[in-house]
Amino acid sequence: MKCYICTNEINDKNETDEHIIINAIGGRLKSKKLLCSECNSDFGENADSALAKQLNSLSNMLMVSRHRGAAQPIIGDDPKTGKKYYLEVGGEPKLFKPEITKKKNGDNEEISVTARTEKELRQILSGLAKKQPKFDLDEAMKSAEWQNKKLTEPLHFQNTIGGKDVFRAVTKTAMNYYMYCGGNRSQIEYLISYIKGETEQDIVWMHYVDSLYPLAEDKCYHILYLIGNPKERILYCYVEFFSTHKYLVLLNKEYDGRDLKQEYYFDITDVKEESLKIEMNYDRKTLLGFFKDKDDKLFSRVKEAFDHSIQLGLKRQDDNRRGNILERAIQNSLGKYPEGIPITEKMRKECVDEIVKDILPYLIDRMEK
Numbered sequence: 001m002k003c004y005i006c007t008n009e010i011n012d013k014n015e016t017d018e019h020i021i022i023n024a025i026g027g028r029l030k031s032k033k034l035l036c037s038e039c040n041s042d043f044g045e046n047a048d049s050a051l052a053k054q055l056n057s058l059s060n061m062l063m064v065s066r067h068r069g070a071a072q073p074i075i076g077d078d079p080k081t082g083k084k085y086y087l088e089v090g091g092e093p094k095l096f097k098p099e100i101t102k103k104k105n106g107d108n109e110e111i112s113v114t115a116r117t118e119k120e121l122r123q124i125l126s127g128l129a130k131k132q133p134k135f136d137l138d139e140a141m142k143s144a145e146w147q148n149k150k151l152t153e154p155l156h157f158q159n160t161i162g163g164k165d166v167f168r169a170v171t172k173t174a175m176n177y178y179m180y181c182g183g184n185r186s187q188i189e190y191l192i193s194y195i196k197g198e199t200e201q202d203i204v205w206m207h208y209v210d211s212l213y214p215l216a217e218d219k220c221y222h223i224l225y226l227i228g229n230p231k232e233r234i235l236y237c238y239v240e241f242f243s244t245h246k247y248l249v250l251l252n253k254e255y256d257g258r259d260l261k262q263e264y265y266f267d268i269t270d271v272k273e274e275s276l277k278i279e280m281n282y283d284r285k286t287l288l289g290f291f292k293d294k295d296d297k298l299f300s301r302v303k304e305a306f307d308h309s310i311q312l313g314l315k316r317q318d319d320n321r322r323g324n325i326l327e328r329a330i331q332n333s334l335g336k337y338p339e340g341i342p343i344t345e346k347m348r349k350e351c352v353d354e355i356v357k358d359i360l361p362y363l364i365d366r367m368e369k
């Protein structure tokens with residue numbers, strides 16, 4: 001078995017899992033027979049990372065599960081104050097960094113600290129205490145007020161689609177899939193220099209087709225759809241991420257391989273393969289037309305697709321937040337008792353109080369929205 005990029009033999013020493021759809025966005029389909037470890041890491045650092053970066057906010061919002069590596073937080077800003085926040089996976093917005101402000105009050109200097117966790121507050125205060133001999137750390141910790149500040153404006157996140165490096169990564173996804181399906185390297189060999197960034201090719205474009213498949217409110221897919229048509233001499237692959245980023249890749253316009261139709265549908269919310277059976281059979285003229293007269297009036301379709309995935313993302317975040325609130329309340333109340341002891345009336349009451357305390361602000365927040 002040879003690496004389809006560098007043609008070096010793949011053996012025990014350099015074999016590696018190549019994710020057909022990148023792992024950063026929850027890609028599950030993988031093979032050890034595609035790339036050697038050297039090519040895998042080269043592409044990981046270049047083209048793949050551009051795609052991962054572009055899809056990061058959707059991956060986080062939708063809380064996709066990955067084979068390896070933790071999700072990166074998404075950074076957004078509050079348009080009112082300009083302050084940066086980050087949204088943890090499944091979490092609430094948190095200040096991007098703690099804030100420390102100092103104010104002269106007569107002879108005294110007042111210091112106000114806004115920290116994100118108790119641990120962080122203690123760290124900051126210990127730092128201050130070192131410089132001020134009179135500073136009482138424990139007293140300061142006790143006087144800290146814990147408040148759950150709510151943002152009044154929605155956070156802004158930037159979403160982009162496409163771009164040179166992303167097009168290369170999308171092409172590599174399509175090539176991976178073609179080779180995974182038993183393709184012949186000679187059909188796509190000319191594209192290797194392109195995905196390495198050494199040459200330019202005009203073979204990828206955004207592709208939004210109305211009602212290609214029924215999309216339920218609570219669903220979101222990664223899709224690969226590969227067609228090889230020797231009669232029309234075309235080989236192409238439709239690539240969709242999160243039912244939102246949609247591309248068509250012209251893999252070869254002089255295709256002389258076998259008849260080919262391969263489909264892969266991955267349901268992100270249920271983390272399983274599904275069968276959607278889309279139909280997208282283009283003749284040569286139609287297919288080449290997509291790359292000649294590029295449709296640049298895609299905005300409303302792209303926006304519609306984003307609306308769907310962001311809506312779904314918010315719902316998943318909300319479900320997760322409710323779960324976290326309950327878990328935290330139970331931990332804060334019953335967590336301090338030894339495990340396995342019978343629950344007394346007092347414990348029950350503490351637990352209820354803790355839940356009410358945490359869930360009320362959440363409900364008020366929801367009603368305000």
Ligand SMILES: [Zn+2]
Binds near residue numbers: 003004035038039040
């Ligand atoms: Zn290689």
